[in-house]
Amino acid sequence: MNSLNNKPVGVFDSGVGGLTVAHAIKQIMPDESLVYFGDTAHLPYGDKSEGAIINYSRKITDFLIGHGAKLILIACNSASASAYSVLKNEYGEQVLLLDVISPVIDYVATKKYSRVGVIGTKRTITSGTYEMGFKEKSRGTELVSLATPLLVPMIEEGFIFDDISNAIIRTYLSDKKLEGIQALVLGCTHYPLIRNQISKFYNFDIEVVDSARIVALELKEMLGKNKLLNKGEIKTEDKFFVSDYTTYFEKIARMFFEGGDINLEVADIWN
Numbered sequence: 001m002n003s004l005n006n007k008p009v010g011v012f013d014s015g016v017g018g019l020t021v022a023h024a025i026k027q028i029m030p031d032e033s034l035v036y037f038g039d040t041a042h043l044p045y046g047d048k049s050e051g052a053i054i055n056y057s058r059k060i061t062d063f064l065i066g067h068g069a070k071l072i073l074i075a076c077n078s079a080s081a082s083a084y085s086v087l088k089n090e091y092g093e094q095v096l097l098l099d100v101i102s103p104v105i106d107y108v109a110t111k112k113y114s115r116v117g118v119i120g121t122k123r124t125i126t127s128g129t130y131e132m133g134f135k136e137k138s139r140g141t142e143l144v145s146l147a148t149p150l151l152v153p154m155i156e157e158g159f160i161f162d163d164i165s166n167a168i169i170r171t172y173l174s175d176k177k178l179e180g181i182q183a184l185v186l187g188c189t190h191y192p193l194i195r196n197q198i199s200k201f202y203n204f205d206i207e208v209v210d211s212a213r214i215v216a217l218e219l220k221e222m223l224g225k226n227k228l229l230n231k232g233e234i235k236t237e238d239k240f241f242v243s244d245y246t247t248y249f250e251k252i253a254r255m256f257f258e259g260g261d262i263n264l265e266v267a268d269i270w271n
Contacts, residue, residue, distance in 0.1 A: 005227075006234035008033040009219070010069030010095075012060045014043035015156050016252040017190030018075030021100065023256040024216035025073075029223075031232040034239070035067045037267070041243035044152040045078035046121020046188070053123065057083035061091055063269050067239070070228050071096040073219060077120050077188050077211075081127035096222060103218035104185060104211045105133035108141070111207070113182040116141055119148045119172065120187030130187060144181065148172045148188075155190045158248050166197060173201050183207040193252075241267040 011022050015038050022036055037060050039045075045053050057079050064072050072095055074080045074087070080099035088097050108116060118130050125147040134143045150168050159165045178184070183206055186192060192210045199208045223229045238257070242249055245266050253262050 004070045005230050006033075006236060007068045007070040007228075008035040008236065008239070009223075010035050010037075010061075010064030010067070010072040011075045012037040012039065012057075012064065012072070012079070013076040013189055014039050014045040014078070015152070015190070015246075016193070016249050017152070017155075017188060018073075019252055019256050020189050020192040020210075020212040021073065021075045021215050024212040025219060026238075026257070028213070028216045029220055029229070031230045031235065032223075033230070033236040035064060035069055036238070036240045037063060038240070038242045038249055040246050040249055041268075041270070043156060044121060044149075045076055046123045046149055046152055048078070048123065050082045050123070050127075053079055053082040054086050057087055058090070059269050061087055061095075063241075063267065065091070065095055069095060071098065071219065071223060073098045073100070073215070075100055075189050075215075077101060078123040081124045081129040096226060096228075098215070098219055098222060100189060100211050100215050101129055101133065101187075103215050104187075104209060105130065105137050106218075107214045108183065108185060108209060109134070109138035111183065112138075113141055115181050116143050116183045116185060117178045117181040118143060118145050118185040118187045119151075119191070120145070121152060122147045122149050124187050130185070144177050145187075146172065146175055146177050151194070152188060152190050155193050156246075156248060158251075160194055161197065165194060169194060169197050169201060173198065181206060183209055185209045186211060237263060240264045243268060243270070
């Protein structure tokens with residue numbers, strides 16, 4: 001067996017959003033171990049500059065490589081849009097890298113929809129990454145984008161399944177830009193936490209595209225192609241790091257990884 005097979009998959013996000021993808025990875029590949037970094041000290045990334053996000057992403061990538069990651073998943077749309085190409089150029093010889101945007105664009109392109117909406121942070125939407133991807137992969141699809149900057153802080157503060165979150169979601173999704181869409185891409189890994197509320201707004205009549213499972217399947221294929229899948233011969237524990245402790249992060253982590261011990265540590269990698 002390749003000595004790297006039993007190494008962990010590195011995953012990072014600005015907060016709890018990447019846990020949706022981490023959970024999907026464990027469902028599809030239970031033998032894989034994870035080392036997760038939630039940059040709670042700097043969340044949300046969506047209102048940060050491209051330069052700031054790139055700097056954060058470099059530091060986190062160094063940290064995950066230091067913990068033996070065989071592949072690093074940028075489980076954040078804002079970081080994927082701003083930093084993926086930079087990280088791939090600078091770290092591509094050291095470690096495999098995967099973003100969360102490309103697999104979703106590839107998936108939606110197979111559906112042949114005529115009109116698709118995408119919601120995300122300001123950074124993700126203004127980057128134009130989804131527009132460029134759809135122009136290349138799905139020329140027959142009209143893509144309409146809407147920045148929804150209140151959703152990440154709302155979720156990080158624990159406002160889900162209540163009147164406050166329903167009002168904010170309804171206000172955003174009622175925007176005329178999104179009229180007539182056949183599918184809505186959740187362009188932020190936090191958003192699957194409110195997927196049911198979003199689907200309910202549309203009376204479950206359109207496809208709400210959740211990146212978690214799509215990205216996890218792409219990750220499995222990438223590990224397989226590079227002969228890095230863990231076959232279960234050696235198992236190591238999952239590790240969860242945050243740059244600033246929040247009770248909500250621990251609550252969501254325990255919700256997704258119920259039945260397992262959450263090894264949550266604070267790692268101040270900025271000093």
